[in-house]
Amino acid sequence: MTTPLRKDAARNWERIVAVARGLIDEGTPLQLNDVARRAGVGVGTVYRHFPTSEALLETVATPCLEDLAAQGEQALADGDPWQALVGFLAHTIEAQVTDASLSPVTAAPTDALPRTTELKLALWSVGERLLGRAQDAGVVRANLTPGDLVPLMCGIAYAANMHGSTPAARTATAHRYLTMLLEGLHA
Amino acid sequence: MTTPLRKDAARNWERIVAVARGLIDEGTPLQLNDVARRAGVGVGTVYRHFPTSEALLETVATPCLEDLAAQGEQALADGDPWQALVGFLAHTIEAQVTDASLSPVTAAPTDALPRTTELKLALWSVGERLLGRAQDAGVVRANLTPGDLVPLMCGIAYAANMHGSTPAARTATAHRYLTMLLEGLHA
Amino acid sequence: MTTPLRKDAARNWERIVAVARGLIDEGTPLQLNDVARRAGVGVGTVYRHFPTSEALLETVATPCLEDLAAQGEQALADGDPWQALVGFLAHTIEAQVTDASLSPVTAAPTDALPRTTELKLALWSVGERLLGRAQDAGVVRANLTPGDLVPLMCGIAYAANMHGSTPAARTATAHRYLTMLLEGLHA
Amino acid sequence: MTTPLRKDAARNWERIVAVARGLIDEGTPLQLNDVARRAGVGVGTVYRHFPTSEALLETVATPCLEDLAAQGEQALADGDPWQALVGFLAHTIEAQVTDASLSPVTAAPTDALPRTTELKLALWSVGERLLGRAQDAGVVRANLTPGDLVPLMCGIAYAANMHGSTPAARTATAHRYLTMLLEGLHA
DNA sequence: CATGAATGAGCCTTCATTCAT
DNA sequence: AATGAATGAAGGCTCATTCAT
Numbered sequence: 001m002t003t004p005l006r007k008d009a010a011r012n013w014e015r016i017v018a019v020a021r022g023l024i025d026e027g028t029p030l031q032l033n034d035v036a037r038r039a040g041v042g043v044g045t046v047y048r049h050f051p052t053s054e055a056l057l058e059t060v061a062t063p064c065l066e067d068l069a070a071q072g073e074q075a076l077a078d079g080d081p082w083q084a085l086v087g088f089l090a091h092t093i094e095a096q097v098t099d100a101s102l103s104p105v106t107a108a109p110t111d112a113l114p115r116t117t118e119l120k121l122a123l124w125s126v127g128e129r130l131l132g133r134a135q136d137a138g139v140v141r142a143n144l145t146p147g148d149l150v151p152l153m154c155g156i157a158y159a160a161n162m163h164g165s166t167p168a169a170r171t172a173t174a175h176r177y178l179t180m181l182l183e184g185l186h187a
Numbered sequence: 188m189t190t191p192l193r194k195d196a197a198r199n200w201e202r203i204v205a206v207a208r209g210l211i212d213e214g215t216p217l218q219l220n221d222v223a224r225r226a227g228v229g230v231g232t233v234y235r236h237f238p239t240s241e242a243l244l245e246t247v248a249t250p251c252l253e254d255l256a257a258q259g260e261q262a263l264a265d266g267d268p269w270q271a272l273v274g275f276l277a278h279t280i281e282a283q284v285t286d287a288s289l290s291p292v293t294a295a296p297t298d299a300l301p302r303t304t305e306l307k308l309a310l311w312s313v314g315e316r317l318l319g320r321a322q323d324a325g326v327v328r329a330n331l332t333p334g335d336l337v338p339l340m341c342g343i344a345y346a347a348n349m350h351g352s353t354p355a356a357r358t359a360t361a362h363r364y365l366t367m368l369l370e371g372l373h374a
Numbered sequence: 375m376t377t378p379l380r381k382d383a384a385r386n387w388e389r390i391v392a393v394a395r396g397l398i399d400e401g402t403p404l405q406l407n408d409v410a411r412r413a414g415v416g417v418g419t420v421y422r423h424f425p426t427s428e429a430l431l432e433t434v435a436t437p438c439l440e441d442l443a444a445q446g447e448q449a450l451a452d453g454d455p456w457q458a459l460v461g462f463l464a465h466t467i468e469a470q471v472t473d474a475s476l477s478p479v480t481a482a483p484t485d486a487l488p489r490t491t492e493l494k495l496a497l498w499s500v501g502e503r504l505l506g507r508a509q510d511a512g513v514v515r516a517n518l519t520p521g522d523l524v525p526l527m528c529g530i531a532y533a534a535n536m537h538g539s540t541p542a543a544r545t546a547t548a549h550r551y552l553t554m555l556l557e558g559l560h561a
Numbered sequence: 562m563t564t565p566l567r568k569d570a571a572r573n574w575e576r577i578v579a580v581a582r583g584l585i586d587e588g589t590p591l592q593l594n595d596v597a598r599r600a601g602v603g604v605g606t607v608y609r610h611f612p613t614s615e616a617l618l619e620t621v622a623t624p625c626l627e628d629l630a631a632q633g634e635q636a637l638a639d640g641d642p643w644q645a646l647v648g649f650l651a652h653t654i655e656a657q658v659t660d661a662s663l664s665p666v667t668a669a670p671t672d673a674l675p676r677t678t679e680l681k682l683a684l685w686s687v688g689e690r691l692l693g694r695a696q697d698a699g700v701v702r703a704n705l706t707p708g709d710l711v712p713l714m715c716g717i718a719y720a721a722n723m724h725g726s727t728p729a730a731r732t733a734t735a736h737r738y739l740t741m742l743l744e745g746l747h748a
Numbered sequence: 749c750a751t752g753a754a755t756g757a758g759c760c761t762t763c764a765t766t767c768a769t
Numbered sequence: 770a771a772t773g774a775a776t777g778a779a780g781g782c783t784c785a786t787t788c789a790t
Binding site (some may be wrong): 144150155156162176177185 | 294331335338345347349360364368369371372
């Protein structure tokens with residue numbers, strides 16, 4: 001139940017997040033001073049909205065995480081447990097490879113924003129359920145546990161990022177690696 | 188044709204590398220000033236031996252890389268192409284997961300020491316030959332290329348590090364992930 | 375269109391420039407750390423106001439350069455072309471000999487502040503016009519070009535500084551040397 | 562009465578001076594470590610021969626100073642006092658403009674080597690005698706004192722160095738400036 | 749709420765000089 | 770005599786964070 005922001009405060013918030021998004025996309029390290037300057041806003045303002053750079057980073061990543069969670073929920077409605085799981089995982093790594101804000105957030109052992117923790121849990125839970133369904137249906141081996149999903153997706157994204165230099169190449173490689181892995185898991 | 192170091196210089200070199208090894212193991216960032224202080228040596232001495240922290244890092248990583256390369260060569264002598272490849276890859280991720288100096292060196296697009304480049308190339312070449320043999324023998328699918336090996340090993344190590352907190356757990360997980368992947372690649 | 379500084383910022387700015395002025399006068403090399411300490415200000419503050427020591431040096435020199443430029447403009451109003459030129463040149467070397475911030479700025483092939491470049495150009499232009507008038511009036515030989523003025527003034531200042539140790543002696547010597555030179559140029 | 566150097570020591574001495582000469586010519590700052598490395602000699606050796614970089618610099622400058630002193634002595638034999646003085650001064654600035662080791666030595670208020678002091682005095686004395694002869698002969702105004710000669714030559718060299726970028730241009734300019742000055746002094 | 753000036757710890761690096769070998 | 774490793778003071782600069790305005 002957050003108090004709605006004043007109109008000008010909201011505008012600043014938007015600007016800051018937009019600038020941060022841009023910096024992350026171009027691989028520039030997130031420095032709050034820098035963000036403030038580019039957003040045409042005082043440092044203090046940035047600090048008020050985002051006490052740490054992690055908070056800002058997580059804010060940038062949030063929409064993408066929400067998207068993934070939503071897609072996971074939809075996947076649960078899919079009649080084919082195998083397709084549902086595979087589709088969800090494919091979405092996941094694609095996001096990881098495409099959106100540079102994701103890896104650091106996923107890898108961080110601790111979160112700056114409660115919302116991030118919430119979303120991570122949600123994703124974990126969706127994965128668990130999708131995996132459970134698939135294993136119950138006998139289409140995925142038993143030696144894969146819910147806790148493996150996130151690390152494996154991150155690992156594949158990491159590998160794909162090492163391999164390819166253009167976003168397109170990275171996406172293609174990520175899918176290839178995912179397929180290899182899934183073939184080893186398909187029962 | 189490196190001139191052998193004077194005895195005192197050698198002692199300092201050893202100390203510095205040992206301190207660096209310790210810092211890396213405990214996850215402390217490698218700062219040359221810090222290294223100097225802990226090694227009980229002037230900053231200048233560290234800089235004389237290692238012009239950059241990358242050079243020091245690579246020096247720490249070198250023995251491990253040499254080991255891997257040697258094991259790879261031995262694997263080539265193995266009569267079973269599948270076992271040879273699998274064994275080599277297992278050694279590789281185990282090293283990555285065990286020795287914190289390895290990942291940054293492997294991931295770096297450029298090397299500080301020529302020796303590092305040499306070793307990386309050697310490892311790449313060994314991997315290529317082991318993979319080639321296995322594919323020629325028809326035991327590994329064709330959709331895996333030599334260029335995939337390094338990224339995949341790094342990715343698995345990354346995943347295993349995310350998953351487990353103790354070295355032992357990480358090693359076990361890494362092996363499990365490798366096995367999953369290999370099952371998908373076994374022809 | 376410079377935004378006027380906040381009151382406290384302005385006070386720091388003044389302090390810093392004052393300290394720099396003092397250091398230059400006593401021949402101490404300008405080191406921003408040192409300036410900060412003496413001004414009772416954080417290093418960062420100095421760096422915020424003056425990104426390099428050259429910028430600070432030029433800031434110190436600016437008022438003097440502005441003065442010279444103004445005097446040059448006034449000289450252009452003088453009815454006697456010879457007196458106008460001589461007067462301007464006399465002011466110039468006097469300044470060079472008196473104010474230690476000037477020589478390094480004049481000698482530098484490149485400027486840190488746009489304002490400095492502006493002022494140098496203005497001075498060059500005034501000199502050119504004064505010389506042109508004098509040559510047109512036939513009171514100065516033709517073998518002197520506008521480009522000679524700055525080097526010659528600097529050279530005379532340099533010579534006067536070598537010769538005398540007290541400011542007064544240096545000023546006197548500078549005038550004497552200027553006179554010698556002008557006698558060789560008077561037509 | 563210096564003890565003659567051992568043959569190898571002499572060879573090192575030569576090498577060091579030659580390297581220093583080169584560095585000065587190319588405008589590189591004289592750092593004894595650097596000199597040692599380039600000369601293929603230990604730092605200690607350089608320090609043994611030249612306790613400070615000034616000593617080395619002066620050693621490099623010495624032959625040129627000796628040359629000037631010799632030319633001054635010859636000039637004293639010239640029947641024409643004006644020509645003798647002018648020729649000597651011309652040689653002097655030409656040397657200053659051509660040989661980068663000279664200005665710092667001439668400008669330094671204190672010398673590292675006794676030989677340097679000796680040579681400076683000799684030059685001063687020659688100048689004084691040449692000037693005296695010319696003033697006695699009534700061809701040079703009285704308002705020029707012996708103590709002015711060195712500063713003026715240095716000042717002209719300084720001016721010429723500011724003006725021209727190639728050695729040839731600098732030499733030409735230096736002569737032009739000298740001529741201007743002499744015209745003002747010719748009686 | 750917003751601003752952005754100020755802070756200063758902290759890291760990096762160079763270089764003159766010494767001294768054990 | 771020569772060597773060159775070692776030293777560490779000294780200076781340069783950045784950046785996360787605070788707080789007066």
